[in-house]
Amino acid sequence: MEGARLSGEIEIDESYFGGKRKGQRGRGAAGKSIVFGLLERDGRVYTRVVSNVSAETLLDIIRKKTRKGSVYYTDTFKSYNSLRRWGKHHRLNHSKAFAHKGKNHINGIEGFWSFAKHKPDNYHGVSKSNFVLYLKEMEWRYNHRKENLLKLLLDVYFGYVSA
Numbered sequence: 001m002e003g004a005r006l007s008g009e010i011e012i013d014e015s016y017f018g019g020k021r022k023g024q025r026g027r028g029a030a031g032k033s034i035v036f037g038l039l040e041r042d043g044r045v046y047t048r049v050v051s052n053v054s055a056e057t058l059l060d061i062i063r064k065k066t067r068k069g070s071v072y073y074t075d076t077f078k079s080y081n082s083l084r085r086w087g088k089h090h091r092l093n094h095s096k097a098f099a100h101k102g103k104n105h106i107n108g109i110e111g112f113w114s115f116a117k118h119k120p121d122n123y124h125g126v127s128k129s130n131f132v133l134y135l136k137e138m139e140w141r142y143n144h145r146k147e148n149l150l151k152l153l154l155d156v157y158f159g160y161v162s163a
Helices: 055-065 107-121 128-143 149-158
Strands: 009-017 033-040 045-050 071-075 088-092
Touching: 009 055, 009 107, 033 055, 033 107, 033 128, 045 055, 045 107, 045 128, 107 128
Parallel strands: 009 071, 071 088
Antiparallel strands: 009 033, 033 045
16 A cells, blocks of 8 residues: 555455354354455555454554545444544445445445455465465555556566566
Protein backbone atom coordinates (compact mmCIF):
# COMPACT_ATOMS: atom_id res chain seq x y z
CA MET A 1 0.00 0.00 0.00
CA GLU A 2 3.07 2.20 0.17
CA GLY A 3 1.73 4.17 3.17
CA ALA A 4 -1.18 5.78 1.30
CA ARG A 5 -4.57 5.52 2.93
CA LEU A 6 -7.48 3.97 1.07
CA SER A 7 -10.29 6.38 0.22
CA GLY A 8 -13.54 6.68 -1.70
CA GLU A 9 -15.78 3.63 -1.64
CA ILE A 10 -14.29 0.94 0.60
CA GLU A 11 -15.53 -2.61 1.12
CA ILE A 12 -14.72 -4.17 4.49
CA ASP A 13 -14.88 -7.82 5.52
CA GLU A 14 -13.10 -10.50 7.50
CA SER A 15 -12.35 -14.04 6.40
CA TYR A 16 -10.98 -17.24 7.89
CA PHE A 17 -8.08 -19.16 6.29
CA GLY A 18 -6.59 -22.58 6.94
CA GLY A 19 -7.56 -25.88 8.39
CA LYS A 20 -9.82 -28.52 6.93
CA ARG A 21 -13.47 -27.99 6.04
CA LYS A 22 -14.62 -30.39 8.75
CA GLY A 23 -16.60 -28.96 11.64
CA GLN A 24 -17.62 -25.36 12.15
CA ARG A 25 -16.85 -22.81 9.44
CA GLY A 26 -16.50 -19.03 9.67
CA ARG A 27 -16.51 -17.22 13.01
CA GLY A 28 -15.67 -19.60 15.82
CA ALA A 29 -13.91 -22.21 13.66
CA ALA A 30 -10.90 -23.64 15.49
CA GLY A 31 -7.39 -23.53 14.04
CA LYS A 32 -8.09 -20.86 11.43
CA SER A 33 -6.27 -17.58 10.81
CA ILE A 34 -8.51 -14.52 10.89
CA VAL A 35 -7.80 -12.06 8.09
CA PHE A 36 -9.29 -8.58 7.97
CA GLY A 37 -9.52 -6.84 4.61
CA LEU A 38 -10.19 -3.40 3.18
CA LEU A 39 -10.79 -2.99 -0.54
CA GLU A 40 -10.92 0.34 -2.32
CA ARG A 41 -13.36 -0.11 -5.21
CA ASP A 42 -11.45 -0.14 -8.52
CA GLY A 43 -8.27 0.18 -6.50
CA ARG A 44 -6.13 -1.52 -3.92
CA VAL A 45 -6.69 -4.06 -1.21
CA TYR A 46 -5.13 -4.10 2.26
CA THR A 47 -5.11 -7.20 4.48
CA ARG A 48 -3.98 -7.96 7.98
CA VAL A 49 -3.99 -11.11 10.08
CA VAL A 50 -5.76 -10.26 13.36
CA SER A 51 -6.07 -12.11 16.63
CA ASN A 52 -9.75 -11.23 17.07
CA VAL A 53 -12.61 -9.41 15.36
CA SER A 54 -13.50 -7.04 18.18
CA ALA A 55 -14.71 -3.55 17.30
CA GLU A 56 -11.60 -2.10 18.94
CA THR A 57 -9.24 -4.17 16.76
CA LEU A 58 -11.05 -3.65 13.45
CA LEU A 59 -11.89 0.05 13.90
CA ASP A 60 -8.28 0.81 14.82
CA ILE A 61 -7.12 -0.66 11.50
CA ILE A 62 -9.86 1.18 9.60
CA ARG A 63 -8.88 4.46 11.28
CA LYS A 64 -5.18 4.00 10.39
CA LYS A 65 -5.61 2.70 6.84
CA THR A 66 -8.54 4.72 5.43
CA ARG A 67 -9.32 8.40 5.00
CA LYS A 68 -12.05 9.84 7.16
CA GLY A 69 -15.12 10.69 5.07
CA SER A 70 -14.91 7.59 2.88
CA VAL A 71 -18.00 5.53 2.07
CA TYR A 72 -17.86 2.15 3.81
CA TYR A 73 -19.68 -1.02 2.77
CA THR A 74 -19.88 -3.89 5.28
CA ASP A 75 -22.03 -6.78 6.32
CA THR A 76 -24.09 -6.45 9.53
CA PHE A 77 -21.35 -7.73 11.87
CA LYS A 78 -21.64 -5.87 15.20
CA SER A 79 -17.98 -4.77 15.26
CA TYR A 80 -18.81 -2.27 12.49
CA ASN A 81 -21.63 -0.57 14.46
CA SER A 82 -19.76 2.68 15.16
CA LEU A 83 -18.15 2.97 11.72
CA ARG A 84 -20.40 5.92 10.81
CA ARG A 85 -18.07 8.10 12.93
CA TRP A 86 -15.52 7.85 10.09
CA GLY A 87 -17.80 8.28 7.08
CA LYS A 88 -20.97 7.11 5.40
CA HIS A 89 -21.73 3.48 6.31
CA HIS A 90 -23.86 1.10 4.22
CA ARG A 91 -24.65 -2.36 5.57
CA LEU A 92 -25.63 -5.47 3.67
CA ASN A 93 -27.56 -8.22 5.40
CA HIS A 94 -26.27 -11.44 3.78
CA SER A 95 -29.20 -13.42 5.15
CA LYS A 96 -31.53 -11.34 2.94
CA ALA A 97 -29.43 -10.61 -0.17
CA PHE A 98 -25.87 -10.49 -1.50
CA ALA A 99 -26.38 -7.13 -3.21
CA HIS A 100 -28.89 -4.36 -2.66
CA LYS A 101 -29.65 -1.11 -4.47
CA GLY A 102 -26.86 -1.48 -7.03
CA LYS A 103 -23.76 -0.22 -5.19
CA ASN A 104 -24.55 -1.66 -1.76
CA HIS A 105 -22.48 -4.85 -1.87
CA ILE A 106 -19.14 -6.28 -0.77
CA ASN A 107 -18.59 -8.42 -3.86
CA GLY A 108 -15.13 -6.93 -4.49
CA ILE A 109 -13.60 -8.04 -1.19
CA GLU A 110 -15.42 -11.38 -1.46
CA GLY A 111 -13.76 -11.79 -4.88
CA PHE A 112 -10.37 -11.08 -3.34
CA TRP A 113 -10.99 -13.73 -0.66
CA SER A 114 -11.79 -16.23 -3.41
CA PHE A 115 -8.60 -15.27 -5.30
CA ALA A 116 -6.45 -15.55 -2.16
CA LYS A 117 -7.95 -18.86 -1.03
CA HIS A 118 -7.58 -20.49 -4.45
CA LYS A 119 -3.82 -19.92 -4.75
CA PRO A 120 -2.71 -22.23 -1.87
CA ASP A 121 -3.92 -25.14 -3.99
CA ASN A 122 -1.09 -24.31 -6.42
CA TYR A 123 1.39 -24.37 -3.53
CA HIS A 124 -0.08 -27.54 -1.97
CA GLY A 125 -0.99 -25.48 1.09
CA VAL A 126 0.84 -22.79 3.03
CA SER A 127 2.45 -23.32 6.44
CA LYS A 128 1.18 -21.21 9.30
CA SER A 129 4.66 -19.69 9.72
CA ASN A 130 4.64 -18.47 6.09
CA PHE A 131 0.98 -17.47 5.95
CA VAL A 132 1.54 -13.72 6.45
CA LEU A 133 4.10 -13.67 3.62
CA TYR A 134 1.70 -15.58 1.39
CA LEU A 135 -1.13 -13.19 2.21
CA LYS A 136 1.02 -10.15 1.41
CA GLU A 137 2.05 -11.78 -1.88
CA MET A 138 -1.63 -12.20 -2.81
CA GLU A 139 -2.27 -8.59 -1.81
CA TRP A 140 0.65 -7.42 -3.99
CA ARG A 141 -0.50 -9.51 -6.96
CA TYR A 142 -4.03 -8.10 -6.65
CA ASN A 143 -2.84 -4.51 -6.31
CA HIS A 144 -0.68 -4.87 -9.44
CA ARG A 145 -3.11 -7.01 -11.43
CA LYS A 146 -3.35 -4.49 -14.30
CA GLU A 147 0.42 -4.13 -14.68
CA ASN A 148 3.10 -6.21 -16.37
CA LEU A 149 4.35 -8.24 -13.39
CA LEU A 150 7.52 -9.39 -15.15
CA LYS A 151 8.64 -5.79 -15.69
CA LEU A 152 7.78 -4.93 -12.09
CA LEU A 153 9.79 -7.87 -10.75
CA LEU A 154 12.77 -7.11 -12.99
CA ASP A 155 12.71 -3.51 -11.80
CA VAL A 156 12.62 -4.63 -8.17
CA TYR A 157 15.36 -7.22 -8.64
CA PHE A 158 17.72 -5.41 -11.01
CA GLY A 159 16.71 -1.78 -10.43
CA TYR A 160 15.82 -1.17 -14.07
CA VAL A 161 13.66 -2.45 -16.88
CA SER A 162 15.07 -2.76 -20.39
CA ALA A 163 12.95 -1.47 -23.28
